[in-house]
Amino acid sequence: MSNLITGAKMLLECLSKEGVDCIFGYPGGVTLPFYDALYDHPIRHVLVRHEQNAAFAASGYAKATGRIGVCCATSGPGATNLVTGLVDALMDSVPIVALTGQVTSSLIGTDAFQEADTFGLTRSATKHNFMVKTLAELPQIIHEAFYLAASGRPGPVLVDIPKDIFMGRGHYEPVEAIHLPGYKILTEGHSGQIRRAAQMIFESERPIVYAGGGIILGNASNELKEVVELGDLPAVCTLMGLGGLPSSHPNFISMPGMHGSYAANMAMYNTDLIIALGVRFDDRVTGRLASFAPHARVIHVDIDPAEISKIRNADIPIVGDVKKVLQRLAKVMAELKAEGAGDAKREPRINWWKQVRGWKEEHPLEAPPRTPDEIKPQHLMQEIDRISGGKAIVTSDVGQHQMWSAQFIRFEGPRLWINSGGLGSMGYGLPSAIGAQFACPDKLVFAVVGDGGFQMSLPELATLVNYGLNVKIVVMNNGYLGMVRQWQELFYNNRMSSVTLDGFPQVELLAGAYGFKGRTVDKPSELRAALEEAVAENGPYLLNIKVTPFENVYPMVPAGGAINEMVLGPPRPVAVGD
Amino acid sequence: MLQIISILMENKPGALMRVTGLFAQRNYNIESLTVARTLDPALSRMTIVADVESRIRPQVIKQINKLVNVLQATDLTEAPSVARELVLLRIRAAMENRTAILKEAEIFGARVVDSSVDGFALEVTGDPEKLDEFISIMESYGDLQVTRSGLTAVSLEMKKLKLAPPVPTTGCAEIIAEATASA
Numbered sequence: 165m166s167n168l169i170t171g172a173k174m175l176l177e178c179l180s181k182e183g184v185d186c187i188f189g190y191p192g193g194v195t196l197p198f199y200d201a202l203y204d205h206p207i208r209h210v211l212v213r214h215e216q217n218a219a220f221a222a223s224g225y226a227k228a229t230g231r232i233g234v235c236c237a238t239s240g241p242g243a244t245n246l247v248t249g250l251v252d253a254l255m256d257s258v259p260i261v262a263l264t265g266q267v268t269s270s271l272i273g274t275d276a277f278q279e280a281d282t283f284g285l286t287r288s289a290t291k292h293n294f295m296v297k298t299l300a301e302l303p304q305i306i307h308e309a310f311y312l313a314a315s316g317r318p319g320p321v322l323v324d325i326p327k328d329i330f331m332g333r334g335h336y337e338p339v340e341a342i343h344l345p346g347y348k349i350l351t352e353g354h355s356g357q358i359r360r361a362a363q364m365i366f367e368s369e370r371p372i373v374y375a376g377g378g379i380i381l382g383n384a385s386n387e388l389k390e391v392v393e394l395g396d397l398p399a400v401c402t403l404m405g406l407g408g409l410p411s412s413h414p415n416f417i418s419m420p421g422m423h424g425s426y427a428a429n430m431a432m433y434n435t436d437l438i439i440a441l442g443v444r445f446d447d448r449v450t451g452r453l454a455s456f457a458p459h460a461r462v463i464h465v466d467i468d469p470a471e472i473s474k475i476r477n478a479d480i481p482i483v484g485d486v487k488k489v490l491q492r493l494a495k496v497m498a499e500l501k502a503e504g505a506g507d508a509k510r511e512p513r514i515n516w517w518k519q520v521r522g523w524k525e526e527h528p529l530e531a532p533p534r535t536p537d538e539i540k541p542q543h544l545m546q547e548i549d550r551i552s553g554g555k556a557i558v559t560s561d562v563g564q565h566q567m568w569s570a571q572f573i574r575f576e577g578p579r580l581w582i583n584s585g586g587l588g589s590m591g592y593g594l595p596s597a598i599g600a601q602f603a604c605p606d607k608l609v610f611a612v613v614g615d616g617g618f619q620m621s622l623p624e625l626a627t628l629v630n631y632g633l634n635v636k637i638v639v640m641n642n643g644y645l646g647m648v649r650q651w652q653e654l655f656y657n658n659r660m661s662s663v664t665l666d667g668f669p670q671v672e673l674l675a676g677a678y679g680f681k682g683r684t685v686d687k688p689s690e691l692r693a694a695l696e697e698a699v700a701e702n703g704p705y706l707l708n709i710k711v712t713p714f715e716n717v718y719p720m721v722p723a724g725g726a727i728n729e730m731v732l733g734p735p736r737p738v739a740v741g742d
Numbered sequence: 743m744l745q746i747i748s749i750l751m752e753n754k755p756g757a758l759m760r761v762t763g764l765f766a767q768r769n770y771n772i773e774s775l776t777v778a779r780t781l782d783p784a785l786s787r788m789t790i791v792a793d794v795e796s797r798i799r800p801q802v803i804k805q806i807n808k809l810v811n812v813l814q815a816t817d818l819t820e821a822p823s824v825a826r827e828l829v830l831l832r833i834r835a836a837m838e839n840r841t842a843i844l845k846e847a848e849i850f851g852a853r854v855v856d857s858s859v860d861g862f863a864l865e866v867t868g869d870p871e872k873l874d875e876f877i878s879i880m881e882s883y884g885d886l887q888v889t890r891s892g893l894t895a896v897s898l899e900m901k902k903l904k905l906a907p908p909v910p911t912t913g914c915a916e917i918i919a920e921a922t923a924s925a
Binding site (some may be wrong): 182283292 | 751752755756759760763764767800801804805807808809810811812813814904905906907908909910911915918
């Protein structure tokens with residue numbers, strides 16, 4: 165019986181069929197047979213140093229390309245370590261397939277060595293998960309997993325595979341079709357609703373496009389641009405949607421929300437029509453819901469019907485693929501425009517634009533004045549922005565550095581800004597940069613991280629060296645868990661409880677220990693040259709940028725506040741020990 | 743307020759866990775749940791009574807429909823439907839009460855499924871309010887042990903079941919090609 169192959173080989177056949185070129189993973193006891201088969205297989209395995217980072221790297225890979233990121237871990241601790249990365253991918257709708265080993269079928273349920281209930285643990289951490297019970301169903305399940313991960317609203321899918329399935333032998337029959345009768349995706353959008361939406365857009369006096377991560381995930385940047393230009397609509401892009409409309413586009417206002425710009429939030433508050441595209445009215449965007457856009461009607465386009473009217477009732481709900489819906493919307497808008505729609509509202513529209521531009525000029529996103537002795541974090545972001553020119557991939561963790569990156573670094577296209585938006589996972593920046601750099605070896609990749617998050621991803625320095633990845637790590641080092649400290653300052657009487665990050669290593673020694681270059685910069689005069697040196701270096705580079713410790717991110721909508729009631733800057737200088 | 747949900751789902755491993763997990767995760771309270779196979783042994787029919795604010799009822803249905811193994815979730819709360827529950831009840835009955843108990847049981851359409859010197863075991867079905875009434879009357883006769891099945895319901899409307907068609911395994915490749923083409 166020559167055409168009997170092992171489950172491990174069958175799995176690799178399926179992965180090849182899905183076009184997988186690399187897997188981020190970490191081997192272990194029960195995945196031994198799989199790793200043995202992988203040993204002389206063309207699919208590349210990237211050995212990370214912690215399973216959580218395998219999931220984050222797969223996420224970075226997926227966000228940078230739109231392809232499916234694949235990660236792999238062994239049973240028990242390997243699988244549990246993946247969980248944060250899976251939930252992160254679930255919150256940001258990132259297509260990931262996670263493969264985990266499980267103890268041999270006959271041992272399941274016996275509390276065997278390295279046994280964990282991965283299937284149960286990851287039920288709510290994934291879009292869907294599978295446990296393979298027989299070798300015969302393995303190929304079918306793998307293809308279902310890939311289809312589920314990539315289609316509809318993307319997300320992480322996990323397949324748990326017991327060791328005996330990897331080792332068993334069987335006939336491999338390539339799977340031609342999969343059938344998931346309960347998995348219905350509506351992509352087209354209702355044509356009547358699309359027409360009504362187009363009419364409502366032309367009838368509105370103060371419209372705003374509220375574009376989110378769905379634009380990036382749905383590859384709808386061009387379509388977004390077309391619709392924005394056809395209607396001459398002001399547009400805000402959420403944290404996940406940055407780059408969906410080029411930052412330099414004249415209709416782009418900026419990011420809305422808790423740390424969004426004054427203009428974006430005022431526009432969102434005063435609008436009479438929200439055109440919501442691939443967004444989910446996150447609490448970080450809406451602030452206090454009762455006072456969010458009180459005068460607005462809502463057109464909501466999303467591929468996930470459950471997002472529509474979940475938080476804010478939609479006047480025109482459109483379930484569909486945002487790319488297809490925008491294509492058709494543009495067509496109808498062009499027709500209506502030719503018939504003179506919108507002429508009646510010319511005057512109010514001009515006034516609306518005047519108002520929006522006025523808000524922009526009144527309170528632009530501005531860095532504080534430069535000082536000769538201290539680097540302001542905003543200036544660091546401006547320098548990175550100058551080098552990037554809107555073209556580099558920038559990854560980040562979560563916190564102050566993330567918000568300043570979003571405010572001050574421009575993104576001229578989609579899939580350049582990669583961060584942990586929904587879950588807000590510290591330690592995401594470096595591993596996701598690894599994934600992005602693998603996916604785009606010719607791109608300049610900055611991992612902009614805080615001193616807190618960076619120390620959560622330290623093990624991956626070895627991965628960088630191991631694979632000669634060119635990632636430029638920029639640690640925005642303020643010596644504190646900055647965002648938590650900011651909240652303690654503003655809402656907890658400046659009682660700085662457990663936010664001091666003393667003991668940060670000397671990066672020259674740290675990077676040196678791994679065999680690459682690191683440099684500490686604390687003078688504004690050296691910042692530009694140091695960044696340029698890092699970029700010029702052929703290989704990874706670790707920059708430790710010491711910035712002023714007590715800078716706060718503004719504007720700020722306090723949690724539970726209304727978005728038109730932003731705190732625009734520090735009320736008064738705050739001295740330590742006050 | 744109580745919402746009655748009927749769910750048709752594939753009989754796959756973990757199917758029940760996905761539904762109950764969803765309710766726990768989204769902070770929806772389950773009052774009762776019944777589940778059994780349908781004529782097609784590959785499918786199960788589940789009836790859930792949930793205690794949720796009426797404002798979020800559509801959201802509950804949408805979230806259930808998002809589960810990959812769910813073929814259809816329907817809100818029967820205000821739809822034409824019949825809902826019934828089964829009660830199995832044991833009552834300790836003194837000799838002088840036995841006839842009266844049997845009379846009451848007859849009024850409610852309850853059947854005697856066991857009779858002993860200690861008392862009876864009774865079986866009764868009906869809508870939950872009627873059963874509440876029956877139980878409270880029985881309580882006045884003696885000590886009870888009650889097991890309720892939870893509500894099970896059937897829609898009186900013939901709703902066409904919409905299913906996703908099979909997709910070729912190149913489905914993913916197409917999605918990815920689209921992604922990389924515009925990148």
